[in-house]
Amino acid sequence: MTIRLTLLAPAPAAAPRGARVDDDGPLDEAGRRQVRAVAAGVPSARRHLTSPSGRCRQTAAELGLDAEVETDLRELDLGSWHGRTLDELAAGEPEALAEWTTDPASAPHGGESVVRLCRRIGDWLDHLPGNAGRVLAVTPASVARASVVHALGAPPDAFWRIDVPPLTQVRLTGRNHRWNLRFG
Template identity: 40%
Template structure:
């Protein structure tokens, strides 16, 4: 019998690549309005088809439950799975209001919202809570393997980016995210690493930015 202590064999994990795609533009983008329910703007389907031609096929495909996210994901897969963890922020009493209107009517509440990630002056979901539920979902995917796509909203994409790079939540106001922007991550089975972050569509200007972008 060998006197040498046997070394444990290394665990081989499946490499996972995850692309988080900001759903296509809506009327709320143009109006800087806090809304999750709008459909995609006319013309976004063509932009999405052009984007899909530039990318490798994805499997599986997840999407936030809101209409614009589902419409975006449908271009990449006819069998996209609705994922509640990717849903947009609950804006409470501020839903369907513009940032300009909120700034005029409730400037102190807006300032509190921007500086304290645990606050919810609108009565909805704090940024801290939204990041927590999205991050739990993200951390569950380490051993998924393959090339996964998740269509979500700009604010969720920002929150997950800050989670991966371990940056403070107040930094989200320093990040601009346009419709169809992508955050690509890779995992070795233990941790996520940033691969790329930006807009991948080669031609055409985005019709509008996220209100929180």
């Protein structure tokens, strides 16, 4: 049986706080309106999942989903960089930031590397039961990006070349540990 997986990036966080590397602020009314505006285009599914992220859980709730929290779909662990802005990192740790964005095996923040994230998400994808059918998961953009890397068998440095804006749907189909990226 083919698994039809839709990964939905959460709505943007409330008030602009700068370009934070792991922005998990709460949804404001504008974010909730954006979720409601895309709700009709979100495909139905037999199983609904969400990352533990507050934004992901709030997005799922706003869609009216009774989504199960799946810890494997958690955000990339940014260690000591949690909550910092890109401007702060560029000013205070420019070499470390450059290393992180060019070497997918590095984790200068002491958290999880992109390689490790891609492996974690690839393992999760490959262990979905073959009879899962249609699955909708609200996940951080980093999880959607890692999923695309795995589905395409792309090198981990491709992670940085995949943009997943808020409320974007990434659709994958899978069977026997073979995944395809599906457009349209």
